[in-house]
Amino acid sequence: MTRRRWIADDFSSDRAAITGSHADHLIRVLRARVGQEFEIATGTVVRQGRVVTIDIDEKRVEFELGEEVPASQGINLTLVLAILKFDRMEWAIEKCTELGVSRIIPVVARRTEKHLAAASVKRVERWRRIAMQAAEQSRRASPPEIGESIQLSEVSFLIGALRIVLAETEQKTLLRDVLCAYSEGEIVLAIGPEGGWAEEELGFFQKAGWTSASLGPRILRAETAAIAASAITISELAE
Ligand code: SAH
Numbered sequence: 001m002t003r004r005r006w007i008a009d010d011f012s013s014d015r016a017a018i019t020g021s022h023a024d025h026l027i028r029v030l031r032a033r034v035g036q037e038f039e040i041a042t043g044t045v046v047r048q049g050r051v052v053t054i055d056i057d058e059k060r061v062e063f064e065l066g067e068e069v070p071a072s073q074g075i076n077l078t079l080v081l082a083i084l085k086f087d088r089m090e091w092a093i094e095k096c097t098e099l100g101v102s103r104i105i106p107v108v109a110r111r112t113e114k115h116l117a118a119a120s121v122k123r124v125e126r127w128r129r130i131a132m133q134a135a136e137q138s139r140r141a142s143p144p145e146i147g148e149s150i151q152l153s154e155v156s157f158l159i160g161a162l163r164i165v166l167a168e169t170e171q172k173t174l175l176r177d178v179l180c181a182y183s184e185g186e187i188v189l190a191i192g193p194e195g196g197w198a199e200e201e202l203g204f205f206q207k208a209g210w211t212s213a214s215l216g217p218r219i220l221r222a223e224t225a226a227i228a229a230s231a232i233t234i235s236e237l238a239e
Helices: 020-029 086-099 114-137 152-158 175-180 199-207 222-237
Strands: 005-007 015-019 037-042 045-055 060-069 077-082 103-108 162-166 187-191 211-213
Touching: 005 114, 015 020, 015 045, 020 060, 037 060, 077 086, 077 152, 077 222, 086 103, 086 114, 086 222, 103 114, 103 152, 152 199, 162 175, 162 199, 175 211, 175 222, 187 222, 199 211
Parallel strands: 005 037, 077 103, 077 187, 162 187, 162 211
Antiparallel strands: 015 060, 037 045, 045 060
16 A cells, blocks of 8 residues: 655655644644655655654744655646536546546636636635645645636637547547557647537637547536546557
C-alpha cells in the first residue's frame, strides 16, 4: 500500500508544511502523530516526509523531507469544459483530475444556464479545493490548474496545441482517430454544456482550426463525455 500523499503548501530544501484546513484535516480527522511518514509533493518532485511538528492552534503540520519518490510527469492535457450544473461540474473536475488532466478551463457557452455562469466566479475556489483533494487521493504531484471562467471566444489563446472539440453531431471522425496523428505537445479537448454546443459555436471552432471528434454513436451527458474523452486521450498517449 502506498503512503498517503500530501501536496505541500510551503516547502524549503529539507522541510515542508501543510497549513490551514488542509492541516486541520490531517490533525483532526486522520489524527497525525509526530514521526508518522507520508509522501509529500513539493512542486514537481515527490519526497518521503516525516512529521516533526504538529501545531493545532496554528493549523500547521511540518515534515522533514527525505528521499525522492519516483513520480510520473503525466501528459499535457487541457480540458475546456462548458460550465455544468453544480454537482455535475464538481464530479467532472474530480474524475478528470484523478485521470491526470493538467488544466481545466471553465467556459461560459451559449447554452450554459445563466445562473450557473453567474455563480461560477464564486465556485472557482471550491473547484480548486476539489481538484487538490482529488490530486492527493490519486497520488499526483500537483493539482491541475483550474482557470477563472471565460467566454468561449476567449479560448483563442490556446493556439499551438492539438485542439479537439467533442461534438455529438460529428458523424465521421472518432476521437481515437484524431489522436493517432498526435506526436507531441499540448492537447486540448473541449466539452459542451448539457444542451450541447450551439451551431455558431461549432462554426467558431471550425474557423479557428479545431478538429471535431466523436465519442461514438451514444449521446453522453456532458460530464460523462469529459471523463470518457480524458480517459481515451490519456490511455492513447501514456507511455
Ligand atoms: N444536446 C445533446 C446533448 C449534448 S451532450 C442532446 O441532448 O441531444 C453534451 C456535450 O457532451 C456535447 O456538447 C459534447 O461535447 C459531448 N458529447 C456527448 N456525447 C458525445 C459523443 N457521442 N461524441 C462527442 N461528444 C459528445
